[in-house]
Amino acid sequence: MASSKPKHVEKSYLIRELAEEFNVTTRTLRFYEEKGLLKPSRIGATRVYSAADRTRLKLILRGKRLGLSLDESAEIILMYDPVGTNSKQILTLIDAIQDKRLQLEKQKQDLEQTLEDLQRAEQRCVESLKHIH
Amino acid sequence: MASSKPKHVEKSYLIRELAEEFNVTTRTLRFYEEKGLLKPSRIGATRVYSAADRTRLKLILRGKRLGLSLDESAEIILMYDPVGTNSKQILTLIDAIQDKRLQLEKQKQDLEQTLEDLQRAEQRCVESLKHIH
């Protein structure tokens, strides 16, 4: 057995692969990189995205669906990583996390309210259909 | 009793009042009007906003907090009003409402997922604080 045994080869992706999987353009991925949201490694000049990059992209896109800006998503992503190691930094981070959670809770209430409104609107439509007969 | 008795005088608002109440600029209110989202009446040249305008503004802003574009909010607002009166229009509207509801349900799931993630992140922070002691 001359070859070494890599226990767990991390999956990596080319820009085109990620782009297609998540239905974004390659331009978008490069743009996210410019903004510091993704840090693919390189083979020569070609970008190679790690599983971590993929996850972060997922988070960015989820953020977008929530109406967050890229900067906001960036903040959240930083919250997931253990960035600071001393107590003060961690306390600051906890604060930031709680802030974001409050904001999202508020958003959730707006969302639920809107859903209720839409349900009532639909109900009224159905009713008015009945009366037209 | 010479004076007539108005049973229910609808409240009306000046641009400044609405702006302050909702913490937007007057420029914003005029902008929404340009886009057809608000239709204040006029006394001379001065805009006078009705209670209905106020409600619509509320909906627009709630939409914004959800990350909706103005156009999307406009759509939703139209859904609340009974715009079309014949069966076909109503059926079309019901479809649109259901579409929007599906979209928002999806968004709600993203939101709940993110909230869970943040909760775990916070938990990890607290843990690492314990270990630092």
Place this chain on the structure above:
DNA sequence: CCACAAGTTGACGTTAACGTAAACGTAATT
């Protein structure tokens, strides 16, 4: 009457989040 506040309509500036195009390198296929 006159200042001053608050209203109005343009018209141009700004930021975010990409799109689009030019001009080029590289690797495999024909």
Place this chain on the structure above:
DNA sequence: AATTACGTTTACGTTAACGTCAACTTGTGG
């Protein structure tokens, strides 16, 4: 060698959602 299919960087264009003037009119108190 030439075409095709990717990749790269650099740079300018675009849309949404306002901000920021400038230049005006209108209403009110001193």
